[in-house]
Amino acid sequence: MFDRLLYRGPSIEVLHEEYAKKGRLDERAPLTAAYEIRIEAPIRQVWKLLSDPPGWGTLDPDIHAIELGSAVAVDTPFTWKNGMARIKSRFAxxxxxxxxxxxxxxxGAYAVHRHVLEETADGATLVRTEESMGGPFLILFFSNAKLQATLEKWLTALKRAAEA
Structure with a gap:
């Protein structure tokens, strides 16, 4: 328990270059979750929603104050808020x-958040999201169950919007 409480993990730069860009999460992070959902919509429609950070607030009202300086591309930075938490992010x-x-x-918490899309034979889309979060004392105010619920809420909102 003590190791999880004080876990710092790799730096954000290492997480970005050596984990996220290589399709990996931080498996040692104290918080991890994954969720998959089938969306009855073409993959291009789902992609359009996921690749539009300024529109994320229409999917989830907790997401707001999104600032994206340029196009969605590898290494492009963006900032946003999820509830009260301000998050400084970069596409990997x-x-x-x-x-x-x-x-x-x-x-002080570092995260890797992946979304992998797969087109089904009948034209629907499977979306799998997974996330790892680490940082000292993070487990005192956030849990795996809360992270899991957040991922489920996010993909359910994505499904609702894509199928509308």
């Missing part, structure tokens, strides 16, 4: 209609 993987991954820092 941008493969249209396949994967979008970013890293982020908020209040």
């Amino acid at each position: 993987v941008v493969q249209p209609e396949r994967e979008i991954t970013w890293t982020g820092v908020s209040a």
Whole structure:
């Protein structure tokens, strides 16, 4: 328990270059979660929503104050708020209609957040999201269950918007 409480993990730069860009999470991070959902919409529609950070607030009202200085591309930085948490992020993987991954820092916590899309034989889209979060004392105010619920809420909102 004590190791998890004080876990710092790799620096954000190492997480970005050696983990996120290589399709990896921080498996040692004290917080990890994953969720997959089937969306009855073409992959291009799902991609359009995921690759539009300024529009994320229409999917989830907790997401706001999104600032993206340029196009969504590898290493492009952006900032946003999820509830009260201000997150400074950077895209690590941008493969249209396949994967979008970013890293982020908020209040000393470091995260890797991946979305992998797969087109089904019948034209629907499977989306798998997974995230790892680490940082000292993070587990005192955030939990795996809360991270799991956040991912489920996010993909459910994505599904609702894509199918509308």
